[in-house]
Amino acid sequence: xxxxxxxxxxxxxxxxxxxxxxxxxxxxxxxxxxxxxxxxxxxxxxxxxxxxxxxxxxxxxxxxxxxxxxxxxxxxxxxxxxxxxxxxxxxxxxxxxxxxxxxxxxxxxxxxxxxxxxxxxxxxxxxxxxxxxxxxxxxxxxxxxxxxxxxxxxxxxxxxxxxxxxxxxxxxxxxxxxxxxxxxxxxxxxxxxxxxxxxxxxxxxxxxxxxxxxxxxxxxxxxxxxxxxxxxxxxxxxxxxxxxxxxxxxxxxxxxxxxxxxxxxxxxxxxxxxxxxxxxxxxxxxxxxxxxxxxxxxxxxxxxxxxxxxxxxxxxxxxxxxxxxxxxxxxxxxxxxxxxxxxxxxxxxxxxxxxxxxxxxxxxxxxxxxxxxxxxxxxxxxxxxxxxxxxxxxxxxxxxxxxxxxxxxxxxxxxxxxxxxxxxxxxxxxxxxxxxxxxxxxxxxxxxxxxxxxxxxxxxxxxxxxxxxxxxxxxxxxxxxxxxxxxxxxxxxxxxxx
Amino acid sequence: xxxxxxxxxxxxxxxxxxxxxxxxxxxxxxxxxxxxxxxxxxxxxxxxxxxxxxxxxxxxxxxxxxxxxxxxxxxxxxxxxxxxxxxxxxxxxxxxxxxxxxxxxxxxxxxxxxxxxxxxxxxxxxxxxxxxxxxxxxxxxxxxxxxxxxxxxxxxxxxxxxxxxxxxxxxxxxxxxxxxxxxxxxxxxxxxxxxxxxxxxxxxxxxxxxxxxxxxxxxxxxxxxxxxxxxxxxxxxxxxxxxxxxxxxxxxxxxxxxxxxxxxxxxxxxxxxxxxxxxxxxxxxxxxxxxxxxxxxxxxxxxxxxxxxxxxxxxxxxxxxxxxxxxxxxxxxxxxxxxxxxxxxxxxxxxxxxxxxx
Ligand SMILES: [Zn+2]
Numbered sequence: 001x002x003x004x005x006x007x008x009x010x011x012x013x014x015x016x017x018x019x020x021x022x023x024x025x026x027x028x029x030x031x032x033x034x035x036x037x038x039x040x041x042x043x044x045x046x047x048x049x050x051x052x053x054x055x056x057x058x059x060x061x062x063x064x065x066x067x068x069x070x071x072x073x074x075x076x077x078x079x080x081x082x083x084x085x086x087x088x089x090x091x092x093x094x095x096x097x098x099x100x101x102x103x104x105x106x107x108x109x110x111x112x113x114x115x116x117x118x119x120x121x122x123x124x125x126x127x128x129x130x131x132x133x134x135x136x137x138x139x140x141x142x143x144x145x146x147x148x149x150x151x152x153x154x155x156x157x158x159x160x161x162x163x164x165x166x167x168x169x170x171x172x173x174x175x176x177x178x179x180x181x182x183x184x185x186x187x188x189x190x191x192x193x194x195x196x197x198x199x200x201x202x203x204x205x206x207x208x209x210x211x212x213x214x215x216x217x218x219x220x221x222x223x224x225x226x227x228x229x230x231x232x233x234x235x236x237x238x239x240x241x242x243x244x245x246x247x248x249x250x251x252x253x254x255x256x257x258x259x260x261x262x263x264x265x266x267x268x269x270x271x272x273x274x275x276x277x278x279x280x281x282x283x284x285x286x287x288x289x290x291x292x293x294x295x296x297x298x299x300x301x302x303x304x305x306x307x308x309x310x311x312x313x314x315x316x317x318x319x320x321x322x323x324x325x326x327x328x329x330x331x332x333x334x335x336x337x338x339x340x341x342x343x344x345x346x347x348x349x350x351x352x353x354x355x356x357x358x359x360x361x362x363x364x365x366x367x368x369x370x371x372x373x374x375x376x377x378x379x380x381x382x383x384x385x386x387x388x389x390x391x392x393x394x395x396x397x398x399x400x401x402x403x404x405x406x407x408x409x410x411x412x413x414x415x416x417x418x419x420x421x422x423x424x425x426x427x428x429x430x431x432x433x434x435x436x437x438x439x440x441x442x443x444x445x446x447x448x449x450x451x452x453x454x455x456x457x458x459x460x461x462x463x464x465x466x467x468x469x470x471x472x473x474x475x476x477x478x479x480x481x482x483x484x485x486x487x488x489x490x491x492x493x494x495x496x497x498x
Numbered sequence: 499x500x501x502x503x504x505x506x507x508x509x510x511x512x513x514x515x516x517x518x519x520x521x522x523x524x525x526x527x528x529x530x531x532x533x534x535x536x537x538x539x540x541x542x543x544x545x546x547x548x549x550x551x552x553x554x555x556x557x558x559x560x561x562x563x564x565x566x567x568x569x570x571x572x573x574x575x576x577x578x579x580x581x582x583x584x585x586x587x588x589x590x591x592x593x594x595x596x597x598x599x600x601x602x603x604x605x606x607x608x609x610x611x612x613x614x615x616x617x618x619x620x621x622x623x624x625x626x627x628x629x630x631x632x633x634x635x636x637x638x639x640x641x642x643x644x645x646x647x648x649x650x651x652x653x654x655x656x657x658x659x660x661x662x663x664x665x666x667x668x669x670x671x672x673x674x675x676x677x678x679x680x681x682x683x684x685x686x687x688x689x690x691x692x693x694x695x696x697x698x699x700x701x702x703x704x705x706x707x708x709x710x711x712x713x714x715x716x717x718x719x720x721x722x723x724x725x726x727x728x729x730x731x732x733x734x735x736x737x738x739x740x741x742x743x744x745x746x747x748x749x750x751x752x753x754x755x756x757x758x759x760x761x762x763x764x765x766x767x768x769x770x771x772x773x774x775x776x777x778x779x780x781x782x783x784x785x786x787x788x789x790x791x792x793x794x795x796x797x798x799x800x801x802x803x804x805x806x807x808x809x810x811x812x813x814x815x816x817x818x819x820x821x822x823x824x825x826x827x828x829x830x831x832x833x834x835x836x837x838x839x840x841x842x843x844x845x846x847x848x849x850x851x852x853x854x855x856x
Contacts, residue, residue, distance in 0.1 A: 278700055386556070
């Protein structure tokens with residue numbers, strides 16, 4: 001079996017990246033595997049390639065709808081037709097059709113809540129699943145920064161599917177999280193393949209400022225100097241929009257704004273423009289980045305510190321996937337703590353939202369004439385206005401597993417209280433990292449119980465960075481767009497009028 | 499927000515204090531309920547139905563608050579009505595940004611969306627195909643659209659070679675859009691063409707294009723959809739001339755459909771059951787069944803109401819509504835004592851159906 005040959009034929013790469021081969025060999029040997037690979041180093045290849053060497057299908061459980069869609073399209077773009085995603089984007093009819101043809105597919109992506117559906121479970125049981133993949137496996141742990149109660153039941157489903165060979169993938173997981181992954185997935189003999197979370201080609205820099213005004217001027221001058229492409233993370237849609245506008249006018253870069261307030265079509269277009277280098281800079285909220293395979297991102301700037309180190313590491317991991325020199329800059333002002341608190345609380349549903357959700361469901365019950373589980377399920381699939389996907393999933397999960405409205409409210413409120421306390425600790429750890437002295441890379445590695453054992457040139461602002469190497473090499477000139485629909489139409493169809 | 503203000507003021511003016519403020523929201527976002535369908539019909543607002551589907555209730559409520567504060571509307575009998583200042587504002591906004599004449603939210607609700615999804619993905623696919631490149635990220639992710647395009651290409655490949663197909667589709671688009679360009683001063687094909695993605699060139703988002711053209715985003719969205727409505731309308735009337743484009747619409751019914759519950763009632767009605775029997779069979783209140791009948795009268799031109807209101811009485815009701823220029827049931831009833839409220843509603847519905855502009 002020549003893995004390199006398949007790597008080249010199916011994925012057009014000539015060699016494996018760090019860790020990929022080891023993980024692939026482990027699952028092909030039939031061993032349950034937990035793999036920890038840093039963000040941006042080609043996790044998905046670790047289950048896509050084995051797919052071509054096994055008889056049965058690969059079932060991938062993935063937490064985010066948008067991420068799932070991106071992965072499906074990326075596989076399709078590589079010429080793989082036998083790939084499908086089963087999630088709430090499918091209408092009832094479409095789902096029926098997909099399930100009818102399920103045997104055709106090699107790669108089946110599924111969202112965790114779909115696994116509760118008895119009909120779907122039964123169909124999956126009839127398949128030969130050669131590999132079960134749990135993507136973002138840290139979501140299973142209460143100690144993880146992104147706990148999803150839906151994930152807890154994967155272990156049971158795994159047994160029901162006959163305990164196929166399982167690969168749990170994550171980018172960031174401390175020991176206690178890895179223990180949870182083993183426990184909840186009911187994995188007994190496990191091969192743990194852990195790679196350092198360090199990405200030596202990314203320089204870490206924290207830029208301390210005093211107050212909002214100074215932050216503004218700092219960001220503006222940074223963007224004017226730095227070599228693109230880049231991502232700038234903001235804490236709100238409004239800020240992302242405003243800054244995209246401002247930077248479009250003040251710099252020679254083409255700048256876009258990406259956030260959850262945009263409809264699906266606009267989001268796809270913006271991702272695409274960024275990928276094709278039609279946009280140089282994306283002003284984004286944390287909604288942006290998952291599932292985007294852009295190799296040449298040169299900088300990631302955070303306008304505000306995130307709420308935990310894991311999120312930060314994940315977001316800056318979008319820089320430098322090509323291995324070239326890149327920089328992560330965090331703008332920090334002492335009063336940011338208030339905003340971080342707000343952000344942290346905003347991840348979970350607040351009491352008003354819980355109340356609203358409860359009332360909405362009461363009304364919904366009246367509307368839904370037949371109160372079968374399935375119709376309630378469909379009813380709850382898409383978040384209402386004003387709820388994030390994460391909030392909605394949580395409410396949904398607690399609602400469906402509660403006897404009545406009161407149990408629902410008490411249990412979710414209890415959960416949120418506990419969660420907030422936990423997040424408070426994570427927040428402190430984040431801020432500790434920001435203000436601590438000593439090498440930032442080393443401190444970050446210590447957080448994940450790792451040691452820094454290589455010397456990195458341009459490591460962090462405390463060790464010293466030569467800023468010049470991240471600066472713009474040549475300035476680009478922005479062309480003014482002349483709109484002519486006739487010419488554009490010809491261009492689309494490659495029609496030349498001669 | 500400007501154009502939402504314009505359309506809300508317009509609806510409030512038409513409702514003339516006879517309908518609640520929420521009715522405006524339901525109408526503009528295209529709520530599928532008998533009541534909203536009735537409002538759209540009675541007050542000749544069908545064009546504006548479903549004009550701003552993305553509008554959130556919160557944003558709407560905030561806007562109403564703003565209109566009250568600015569005295570563009572005022573409180574009147576538990577609802578709001580337009581003020582003289584509001585009328586002036588409305589006139590100003592509409593003269594600055596006229597409502598596009600091809601737009602018909604009622605007739606093309608949802609049809610426009612499916613049409614756009616198909617068109618944009620088809621053009622992207624052909625653009626890549628043409629350069630012998632089959633791998634790209636599709637601009638539309640819906641399973642339905644993707645399988646439709648796949649199928650379309652599969653069928654067409656047997657009929658045309660690559661070059662001929664490309665040329666023909668280009669020709670049809672070029673011709674139909676040139677005609678739009680000639681006849682309309684305000685709506686340019688630019689609004690649509692630059693949204694399209696093609697080989698190695700991504701389309702603009704609605705926000706980006708509106709920005710580039712210096713247009714209010716909501717007004718842009720309506721103008722954009724009005725081009726789709728123009729296309730759907732023109733293609734359907736010239737099926738031979740635009741035979742490739744017609745394929746995008748062929749299998750789509752004009753989706754002006756009855757709400758589900760009303761469909762069930764209609765089936766029983768067509769089996770000859772009386773209102774009482776239907777209420778009994780469906781275990782619904784008689785009122786509810788009556789609402790369904792109103793909806794049917796508003797939507798189905800073949801539905802006859804003679805069995806419920808004698809023709810003489812129908813005429814009397816219409817005369818009363820016209821002379822009092824109102825849709826207020828109580829006022830009409832004062833003039834036509836022998837009619838009950840259901841009869842009046844039914845007649846007004848039927849009458850507005852036969853008067854509707856298409
Ligand atoms: Zn360092």
